[in-house]
Amino acid sequence: MAGIRIENVRKSYGAVTVLRDFNLDIADGEFxxxxxxxxxxxxxxxxxxxxxxxxxxxRVLIGERDVTDLAPGDRDIAMVFQNYALYPHLTVARNMGFGLKMRGMDRGEIDRRVSEAAKILAVDHLLDRRPKELSGGQRQRVALGRAIVREPQAFLMDEPLSNLDAKLRVHMRAEISALHKRLGVTTIYVTHDQIEAMTMADRIVIMRDGEIQQIADPDTMFARPENLFVAGFIGSPGMNFLLGNVTADERGARVSLFGQDVCLPVPLAAVPGIAGRPVILGLRPEHIGPAHGPVSFAVRPRLVESLGSEKYIYVDLPHENRGAPADAKGADDERRGDALIARLVDAGAVATGEPITLSFDPARLHVFDAETHRAIR
Amino acid sequence: MSTQSIPAQPLAARAPGRRRRFGLDLARPSRRHWLGYLLLAPAVLLIALIIVYPLFISLDLSFQNVGIARLDQPRRPFTLANYERLFTSAEFWMACWVTFKLLVIVTGACFVLGLATALLVNNRFRGRSIARLFVALPWAVPEVIAVIIFAWIFDSSFGLMNWLFITLGLTSQTINWFSDPDAAFAVVAITMIWKGYPFVSIMALAGLQSIPEDFYNAAKVDGANAWQRFTNITIPTLMPVLGVTIVLVMLWVFRDFSIIYVLTGGGPLKATQTLSIMTYEQAFGFFKMGYASAVGIVTLVLCVLASLLMVGRRAEAMY
Structure with missing residues (x-):
């Protein structure tokens, strides 16, 4: 096991740059x-x-060894692929032992490691089958097994769960996390699913257009997003964005939201910089409550979605608060900038078009510069 | 009649049952397979007429002592004489041996050349499309034209090959390619390889392109070198395609007639007489159609056995 250091890594195909100065230090055993x-x-x-x-x-360093120009097989890493990449002509056991065989390990040791890994992943009864006889979940386990038997310095996983159905994905997510805790091997996991990132990671690296947007643990990522993109990407449903013009007085910065004067949670030092300018305010759906609170407003829901344990209430934004940039949203969120979603738990009966009072605490507001999209704190 | 008024009615007003005017509604789920059989029927009938029927005729002929076969003549008495004569004739065993040699050499060389060229043009390089075209070109050339080209190349007095051999100093005098048994066999084999390898190449290329890139990536991460990737991934994943392709090439070598007949006519000294040439010679050279049918039937049995042996389990679906 080893830590990994990535220093100023760039990648471009001709004129197209897909990766700009990428710097990251990954501790030994980190996920x-x-x-x-x-x-x-x-x-x-x-x-x-x-x-x-x-x-x-x-440069790329694995365990203080510069591997930038080393062949994949010499880096002592194992990789799990999105489509598993299990060889169709080999049995499960031989698939799992393939990497060891290529390294010239003796038969007995290969068998011992394969059966050990198979036990950990509960695929020991499938060792003689071929990949086509396995279900999606079983194939996934075998692909993990192939990585485990190598006992590498690090695991690299490329969207390993995206070919599974929703239920199995949740299950395997937990299994991979448990496996990581058990083996303690440094793991780098790639996904486009923010829920996978939030649930599994020790640290998340959010990227966009080849650039790192923020590196933080899941809780920090959720509570203190650095910019509008991160704020919109993390959380489901995504953060609501409202546009407001700042007026400043001696008590601080204020904007008008739902026709009410709301004091923004920004330090006094930051107030002169934003006074008289538009800002984008972020408010998470779960931070909107169903009853009177510090800032209350009466609305008629445009749409009510019930998930059983909770309800998503879609509310029209007042015209003055509309117009937050569309690219602030996460990639998979196609909402227009004219609605706000409230996520209410145990809200009782809420009907589309019936008046309801919602409230939020201004301290929960995230404030972003409307031009740079950076968080103002 | 009530049916006459139906076209005038709006569609929605028609009774659902009325559409079965012809008594055969093939759109009904329970009858959908009828359509399949109906569409297959012409092809099945045609095959029965031009393949199955002649096959039975020739099977029947092989058990009769027939010179020129005529359908309007009464059937001759049943006899095993053709087969007895066949299995005791040196000519037949010679033809078997020539066919076998050709089969092994041509199929083997087509396999190696076809796979090698497929691997070559599967890489990304400038001019790949042109290279692919050239690899596939011999397949598009009609057999007789290919044979004429090769007959010229190997011509003993003004052929390219003799010029090349003499220029390179490999021989001091011209080789008479078509009168020496070994040389004639070599010429036939080379022509067949040239004509046959593009088929393997095209099939292998299609197979290569269906191998997921991640198989190779996974193997690279596992530390497999290029040769290990070739033997452990490329070859096994191509096997279903290659297995069937080899069978097809084998059957082609078995039955190919025009290349050998135009190049050497089976000579010299029957050195290039395969079973199919022998069948032709006996049937239309010596007009011993009963005997020729026996040769044909034995060839058919050999073909079936060889195919079964090669297809076997290899062609099983892999994914």
Whole structure:
């Protein structure tokens, strides 16, 4: 096991740059998730780490050893692929032992390691089958098994759960986390699913257009997003964005939201910089309550979705608060900038078109610069 | 009649049952397979007429002592004489041996050349499309034209090959390619390989392109070198395609007639007489159609056995 250091790694195909100065220090045994929308460069970075792609610049160190120009097989890493990449002509046992065989390990040791890994992953009864006779979940386990038997310095996982159905995905997510805790091997996991990132990671690296947006643990990522993109990407449903013009007085910065004067949670020092300018305010759906609170407003829901334990209430935004940039949303969120979603737990009966009072605490507001999209704190 | 008024009615007003005017509603789920049989029928009838029927005729002929076969003549008495004569004739065993040699050499060389060229043009390089075209070109050339080209190349007095051999100093005098048994066999084999390898190449290329890139990536991460990737991934994943392709090439070598007949006519000294040439010679050279049918039937049995042996379990679906 070893830590991994990525220094100024760049990648471009001709004039197209897919990865800009990528710097990251991964501690020994850490579980790091690269997350971002399609085309953000996360898979490219993983392939560079694996040695399957050449970096245009920068260095990669695994356990203080410079592996930038080493062949994939010499880096002592194991990789799990999105489509599992199990060899169809080999049995499960021989698939799992393939990497060891290629390294010239003797038969007995291969068998011992394969059966040990198979027991850990509960596939020991499938060892004589071929991949086509396995279910999706079983194939996934075998692919993990193939990585485990190698006992590598690090695991690289490229969207390993995206071919599974929703229920199995949740299950395997927990299994991979448990496996990581048990083995303690440094793991880099690539996904476009922020829920996978939040649930599994020790640290998340959010990427967009080849650039790192923020590196933080899941709770920090959720509570203190650095910019509008991170704020919109993390959380489901995504954060609501409202546009407001700042007026400043001696008590602080204020904007008008739902026709009410709301004091923004920004330090006094930051107030002069934003006075008289528009800002984007972020409010998470779960921070909106169903009763009177510090800031209450009466609305008629445009749409009510019930998930049983909770309800999503869609509310029209007042015209003055509309117009937050569309690219602030996460990649998979196609909402227009004219609605706000409230996520209410145990809200009782709420009907579309019937008046309801909602409230929020201004301290929960995230404030972003409307031009730079950076958080103002 | 009530049916006459139906076209005038709006569609929605028609009774659902009325559409079965012809008594055969093939759109009904329970009858959908009828349509399949109906569409297959012409092809099945045609095959029965031009393949199955002649096959039975020739099977029947092989058990009769027939010179020129005529359908309007009464059937001759049943006899095993053709087969007895066949299995005791040196000519037959010679033809078997020539066919076998050709089968092994041509199939083997087509396999190696076809796979090698497929691997070559599967890589990304400038001019790949042109290279693919050239690899596939011999397949598109009609057999007789290919044979004429090769007959010229190997011509003993003004052929390219003799010129090349003499220029390179490999021989001091011209080789008479078509009068020496070994040389004639070599010429036939080379022509067949040239004509046959593109088929393997095309099939292998299609197979290669269906191998997921991640198989190779996974193997690279597992530390497999290029040769290990070739033997452990490329070859096994191509096997279903290659197995069937080899069978097809084998059957082609078995039955190919025009290349050998135009190049050497089976000579010299029957050195290039395969079973199919022998069948032709006996039937239309010596007009011993009963005997020729026996040769044909034995060839058919050999073909079936060889195919079964090769297809076997290899062609099983892998994914």
């Amino acid at each position: 790091v998730v690269f997350v971002g929308p399609s085309g953000c460069g996360k898979s490219t970075m993983l392939k560079i780490l694996a040695g399957l792609e050449e970096a245009s610049g920068g």
